[in-house]
Amino acid sequence: MVRLRLNGEDHETLARSGETLLEILRERLGLTGTKHGCEVGECGACTVLVDGAPRLSCLVLPEQLADAEVTTVEGLADGAVLHPLQTSFMRLGASQCGYCTSGMLLSAKALLDEHPDPSNAEIREALAGNVCRCTGYAAIVDAVADAAETLRDAP
Amino acid sequence: MRPPPPWAGRRLGTEPGDGDALSDGFQVVGKALPRLDALGKVTGATRYADDLSWPGTLACVLLRSPHPHARIVAVDTAAAAATKGVVAVLTGADLPVRYGAIATSQDEAALASDKVRYVGEPVVAVAAVDEVTAREATKKIAVDYEVLAPVSSIEQALLAPADEPIHEGTKGNIHRLAALEFGDVDEGFAVADVVREDVFFYEGSNHLAMEEHSATAIFADGQLTLWSSTQAPHNLHRVLAKVLDLPMTRVRVVATPHGGGFGGKVDPAAHEVVVSKLAVLTGRPVKCTLSREEVFYNHRGRHPALMWVRTGAARDGQITAMHFRVALDGGALASLGAATTYYTGALQPATYDIPAYRFEACRVFTNKAPCGPKRGHGTPQPRFALEIHLDKLAEDLGMDPVALRRCNYVRPQSRTVNWLRITSCGIEEVTEKVLAASGFATRSRRVGHGQGFAVSAYLCGAGFPMYPSQLPHSEVGLKVDRGGVTVFCGATDIGQGSDTVLATVVAEELGLDRADVRVVTADTGLTPVDLGSYSSRVTFMAGNAAIDAARKIRTLLLEEAARTSGLLAHELRVGDGRFGPLSFEQAVEAAEERHGALSASGSYAPPPGISGEFRGSAVGPGPAYTYSAAVVDLDADPTTGEVLVHKVWVAHDIGRLLNPVLVRGQMDGNVYMALAEALMESQTYRKDLLHHPSVLEYKTPLATDMPAIEHLYVETIDPEGPYGAKEVGQGPFLPVVPAVVSAIHDALGVWVDEVPVTPEKILRALDARDRGALGRAGPKRFPAVPFPPCIKVEPPHAATARV
Numbered sequence: 001m002v003r004l005r006l007n008g009e010d011h012e013t014l015a016r017s018g019e020t021l022l023e024i025l026r027e028r029l030g031l032t033g034t035k036h037g038c039e040v041g042e043c044g045a046c047t048v049l050v051d052g053a054p055r056l057s058c059l060v061l062p063e064q065l066a067d068a069e070v071t072t073v074e075g076l077a078d079g080a081v082l083h084p085l086q087t088s089f090m091r092l093g094a095s096q097c098g099y100c101t102s103g104m105l106l107s108a109k110a111l112l113d114e115h116p117d118p119s120n121a122e123i124r125e126a127l128a129g130n131v132c133r134c135t136g137y138a139a140i141v142d143a144v145a146d147a148a149e150t151l152r153d154a155p
Numbered sequence: 156m157r158p159p160p161p162w163a164g165r166r167l168g169t170e171p172g173d174g175d176a177l178s179d180g181f182q183v184v185g186k187a188l189p190r191l192d193a194l195g196k197v198t199g200a201t202r203y204a205d206d207l208s209w210p211g212t213l214a215c216v217l218l219r220s221p222h223p224h225a226r227i228v229a230v231d232t233a234a235a236a237a238t239k240g241v242v243a244v245l246t247g248a249d250l251p252v253r254y255g256a257i258a259t260s261q262d263e264a265a266l267a268s269d270k271v272r273y274v275g276e277p278v279v280a281v282a283a284v285d286e287v288t289a290r291e292a293t294k295k296i297a298v299d300y301e302v303l304a305p306v307s308s309i310e311q312a313l314l315a316p317a318d319e320p321i322h323e324g325t326k327g328n329i330h331r332l333a334a335l336e337f338g339d340v341d342e343g344f345a346v347a348d349v350v351r352e353d354v355f356f357y358e359g360s361n362h363l364a365m366e367e368h369s370a371t372a373i374f375a376d377g378q379l380t381l382w383s384s385t386q387a388p389h390n391l392h393r394v395l396a397k398v399l400d401l402p403m404t405r406v407r408v409v410a411t412p413h414g415g416g417f418g419g420k421v422d423p424a425a426h427e428v429v430v431s432k433l434a435v436l437t438g439r440p441v442k443c444t445l446s447r448e449e450v451f452y453n454h455r456g457r458h459p460a461l462m463w464v465r466t467g468a469a470r471d472g473q474i475t476a477m478h479f480r481v482a483l484d485g486g487a488l489a490s491l492g493a494a495t496t497y498y499t500g501a502l503q504p505a506t507y508d509i510p511a512y513r514f515e516a517c518r519v520f521t522n523k524a525p526c527g528p529k530r531g532h533g534t535p536q537p538r539f540a541l542e543i544h545l546d547k548l549a550e551d552l553g554m555d556p557v558a559l560r561r562c563n564y565v566r567p568q569s570r571t572v573n574w575l576r577i578t579s580c581g582i583e584e585v586t587e588k589v590l591a592a593s594g595f596a597t598r599s600r601r602v603g604h605g606q607g608f609a610v611s612a613y614l615c616g617a618g619f620p621m622y623p624s625q626l627p628h629s630e631v632g633l634k635v636d637r638g639g640v641t642v643f644c645g646a647t648d649i650g651q652g653s654d655t656v657l658a659t660v661v662a663e664e665l666g667l668d669r670a671d672v673r674v675v676t677a678d679t680g681l682t683p684v685d686l687g688s689y690s691s692r693v694t695f696m697a698g699n700a701a702i703d704a705a706r707k708i709r710t711l712l713l714e715e716a717a718r719t720s721g722l723l724a725h726e727l728r729v730g731d732g733r734f735g736p737l738s739f740e741q742a743v744e745a746a747e748e749r750h751g752a753l754s755a756s757g758s759y760a761p762p763p764g765i766s767g768e769f770r771g772s773a774v775g776p777g778p779a780y781t782y783s784a785a786v787v788d789l790d791a792d793p794t795t796g797e798v799l800v801h802k803v804w805v806a807h808d809i810g811r812l813l814n815p816v817l818v819r820g821q822m823d824g825n826v827y828m829a830l831a832e833a834l835m836e837s838q839t840y841r842k843d844l845l846h847h848p849s850v851l852e853y854k855t856p857l858a859t860d861m862p863a864i865e866h867l868y869v870e871t872i873d874p875e876g877p878y879g880a881k882e883v884g885q886g887p888f889l890p891v892v893p894a895v896v897s898a899i900h901d902a903l904g905v906w907v908d909e910v911p912v913t914p915e916k917i918l919r920a921l922d923a924r925d926r927g928a929l930g931r932a933g934p935k936r937f938p939a940v941p942f943p944p945c946i947k948v949e950p951p952h953a954a955t956a957r958v
């Protein structure tokens with residue numbers, strides 16, 4: 001039995017020994033917003049936040065998560081109110097096929113939570129663990145900068 | 156001859172309603188609006204193929220060949236089949252019918268039966284209650300192989316086979332040969348003042364779509380339904396009907412929201428056939444999701460291409476003749492390779508006015524993962540060769556390389572020597588824009604810094620389908636009633652935004668907001684046929700079909716508005732949800748009251764007369780062509796060979812800019828993928844094993860590797876495009892690779908005639924120069940290929956050269 005604090009809710013689920021957080025999220029809890037692109041920690045599609053820090057859920061075992069708070073893409077919006085990263089990604093076309101998007105959003109959120117006014121280079125550095133094949137990263141970097149501005153301007 | 160059907164190349168005008176009513180111009184088209192499916196993608200709600208699940212689904216795992224080339228002597232699946240939790244085991248004997256993406260290349264079996272032809276080829280499929288059980292069971296399968304000598308290279312494939320040919324029924328390992336001559340090439344070389352020859356190599360690469368292929372099949376009530384991340388659901392529908400011996404009426408293919416294609420999901424894939432067969436056999440849902448390593452084996456990526464090009468020119472730079480040869484490493488299967496082969500030769504004359512042109516091509520089989528279509532399909536390789544070759548020719552002539560190109564540019568409204576019909580053509584304008592923006596002519600000159608320029612052409616959709624047919628290439632159904640507007644089309648949104656384009660053009664015709672248009676696509680059970688997302692065809696073809704359907708409803712609604720107001724239709728204003736005095740809803744009710752159910756269909760096929768009539772003429776023609784130009788600015792370090800790209804300017808002849816957000820995304824993605832192939836990516840082999848079958852080892856650019864990109868647009872308003880629009884999915888890729896290589900030459904004075912350009916190759920070229928040899932790295936020679944005599948094609952007469 002695995003206990004998880006996930007997107008602000010407590011969850012309990014069965015899991016095989018060695019089952020990864022990615023598998024638990026997708027296959028046990030039905031949270032398919034977290035994607036897999038390699039299953040071995042190379043592509044960043046499965047990025048989630050563990051206590052606010054980006055982690056590759058395909059490499060995380062539930063035993064490592066005692067008392068930790070896990071955030072997935074499904075937990076990014078505040079109810080029906082989207083996170084500024086989500087609105088900026090939509091408006092600026094930072095999501096094309098969308099398969100890297102959830103991982104990108106969470107890597108970007110971890111960055112903005114720490115650095116509210118990142119430089120272009122800092123944004124690129126923060127996203128360097130997430131592979132995207134559609135956008136050339138250009139609109140994604142623009143969207144993160146745009147969201148940072150929105151967040152800074154928020155009361 | 157039968158007259159062409161009305162939907163073949165029909166011109167629907169370049170404004171909403173083609174001027175049938177008053178208008179304030181475009182209301183939706185041209186605006187920078189987000190894609191309509193963006194919300195699901197940023198909230199994680201979009202359900203991709205592997206996100207779908209049904210109760211009781213069986214997991215399918217494929218046992219793949221460990222050998223590049225071997226005979227299958229025996230397969231023993233008894234222990235696997237007897238394993239607890241295993242429901243079914245399939246071997247090649249269960250799926251004897253061969254198939255393939257194109258009608259003339261039916262050489263694939265979902266599971267190998269007689270022999271294996273590449274490492275990773277599927278041999279046995281196991282369906283079990285879960286993936287762990289299925290995977291464990293595959294370990295109990297004994298396959299007895301008799302290992303054969305593998306064929307590893309183009310050169311080796313051209314020799315007599317050591318053991319036996321890779322495919323039975325072929326002499327040696329040559330898959331395709333093509334030889335065409337347009338005009339008198341010998342005469343063209345005889346009158347040239349300068350003749351130059353070069354040899355180039357372009358390495359293969361994988362699409363590396365972020366989403367690994369996944370498919371689930373269900374067989375219920377005599378109907379097979381397959382959900383899959385395919386780019387071409389209609390073609391897959393045909394293949395499944397054939398292989399499973401089911402009528403077309405009993406098969407439905409749903410292309411799920413797509414995690415990236417780039418050509419890698421055009422071919423019907425083994426796992427799609429296998430889960431379908433297993434669903435029919437077991438009566439249970441069956442799912443197979445490939446691992447990243449399996450995606451590399453499934454491949455269908457860029458063909459490695461060895462190329463030789465010879466061009467003659469007059470002293471003033473006018474090209475008098477060109478002779479282009481290519482040898483393609485096709486890997487183990489035909490795939491779309493017959494088309495690839497012809498594509499490598501088709502578009503040179505669509506860029507430059509070449510009066511005499513000879514094209515010889517050869518595609519060989521090797522014991523490697525099969526190559527197929529990847530973004531640019533068969534054209535990035537020759538584009539790289541051609542542009543660098545022209546740079547060198549300019550050097551020989553003492554001419555500016557841009558001036559050399561410009562004096563040979565094709566003209567709008569013309570016909571090429573190989574009979575391609577050019578209509579709108581912004582090649583001069585894209586050149587002008589990219590040169591002005593980059594300051595190419597006045598660039599700073601210092602060792603280690605350089606800029607390169609290149610130009611290219613691409614087609615807006617294949618002029619001919621993958622199987623012989625006179626039927627529409629794209630069909631749209633439109634339902635309009637009290638309940639709203641729904642557009643149905645088989646077009647497949649692979650991330651490029653084609654669903655958004657459909658909603659955009661329907662909204663424009665009906666004076667609505669895009670959000671008022673529901674879009675149902677890529678479901679062969681619900682949506683009219685569209686041939687698929689390949690060859691940059693969807694905006695052009697499905698866009699036209701959607702306008703065709705929406706125009707019919709618009710006409711009905713205008714009639715009702717005119718009747719109500721007592722005015723003529725062209726005195727009424729359409730837009731902002733209104734048809735003259737009536738709201739859209741009122742107009743619909745009035746029309747529904749008069750006509751009953753309102754539905755309309757729209758169709759599109761390319762017009763007749765866009766190609767010549769010779770063997771091979773079906774590959775290359777499209778209903779329109781786009782033109783792109785790029786300038787790349789970079790530093791290349793003469794001591795380490797490292798390249799740092801600072802900026803890429805890319806100008807594209809888009810026809811009309813339907814949505815700057817979507818177009819910008821395609822421009823960026825093209826530049827990215829081209830830089831990746833120019834400097835990093837390669838699908839290569841070592842000791843007959845794939846070198847890099849993982850994301851970590853397969854080097855690809857990250858966010859930190861990408862330079863600034865400046866986009867420049869030219870709107871040529873194509874006479875046949877939807878509102879004048881043309882493609883952007885592939886064209887802007889093409890000039891970037893040669894512009895990189897040209898910039899490296901500008902920086903260091905050496906030529907790297909082989910991509911990807913690595914630091915090692917740059918240092919090798921510099922080293923050669925320092926030793927007093929030619930400052931060049933690249934292939935030395937083109938192999939001896941038994942090309943057949945050329946098919947001689949009379950070029951269009953001067954009188955018919957204007958179109």
